[in-house]
Amino acid sequence: MIFSRYLFFILSFVAIYAALKVLISKKPMHSVLYLTLAFFAIAGHYILLNAQFLAVVHIIVYAGAIMVLFIYTVMLLNLNIQGEFPKSKLAKIASAIAGGLLLMTLIAVFRTYDLKMATDPSLNQIGLVKNLGKVLFEEYYLPFELSSVLFLAAMVGAVMLGKKDIY
């Protein structure tokens, strides 16, 4: 459908523009908000791929929880003054070299890769709640449960760090 192709280009443009602005913006608050915008654009991509569940969960988890905590931190630390993070010349050169190497590797990988859509996303029903739940709780039951243990460990660790001064 031609309409969804236009939508794809608009969403991609928004996502890339927002991602760039995350890096360029001087104020941390603006960076955080642009990152949120990028997440919304990616959620739009999920909907184009017929994965509504993934899209909504993406918004709940990233835009609704993680980014709110990010903003919260920025607010509390009051990182408002521009250019508060001066970088040394060494760090700049090192990051330029590292970024260049990454770009080179990516080009080398994708140069020979034939980009085409494997299946028509509108026919693929895996992104719907029922199918995803069945796959998750039948085929990948153990990894799914183990990942929840991982989260529990992270939570306990956070509480431990927060309560450090009591003991």
Next chain:
Amino acid sequence: MDGNYILYKLILASVILLISLLVAMYSTLIERKVAGYFQDRLGPNRAGIGGIFQPLADGLKLFFKEEFMPGSADKFLYILGPSLTMMIALLTSAVIPWGNTLLINGTEYSLQVADINVGVLYVFAILSIGVYGIMIGGWASNNKYALIGAVRAASQMISYELAMSMSIIAIVMMSGTLSLKDIVDQQHGMNWNIWYQPFGFLIFIICAFAECNRSPFDLPECETELIGGYHTEYSSMKLGFYLFAEYINMFISSAMIATLFFGGYNFPFMDDLNLSHNALTILGSLVFFAKIMFFVFFFMWVRWTLPRFRYDQLMRLGWKTLLPLAIVNILVTGFVIMIKNHL
């Protein structure tokens, strides 16, 4: 997807938008009337008969007030804050089933803008991003009171969102669907979810108060401590947007309560009336609005009855009482479902 269908959805969305705005507008008048009644005074009664034009007068006043922007404010975000708040408040109305279907010339037209199969999750998503408008506005004002108000609002909404979602999950487990339309259809007649989930309802309504920043949880705009909270620096219609969004949120929350727990557009003895399909649908929608208006009144009733919480009490209630209760509710629901399946 033909043009007719898109046109119908556009009209429906506009009508629902207008109704939401109208209800929110008149909620301000009802709120002041209710407050007057509770405090043994008359309330606004000068503009029109019994003060019927008071909301228009308030709106005009807000429009004509001086627009003031603090010099050190972040200009773009300062304007974005109230706009976002208003937009997000109106988003949820898209998935609420406002009525059953209307039969026109043999075609069925649903009175729901979008029956998406992840309706409940969509509501969660809107809930979780609802805090952005307040946080952005509070931060962009560059005012300490506004910042504290915004930080309070954020932590309060994050805390209560959790228990609220958990209380809805019990409903989802019972009905086995994430579509709001299906959840309503399963509560046909008097088979409402409130009879099965009284605890879930209690948790949900308390959290709804907190999510709407309504008293007794209105700490983000607690005027004795924070002047005006997150909208201290706002004036004119930008302030109006913040205040207005609160009433829209109240309306939408009431609609969610009626949908999830009180059968939506279902009412008792609806099959015994021998009405045609369309008449039944319209009557159902009216009943739905009656339920919503009752809960809007309930919001006001509580506001003018209970005093405000202290901040630590608020956090304790959210994390140490409501969240464990909601989890226990889920466990009990799961247990009962399991026993039922084995019988």
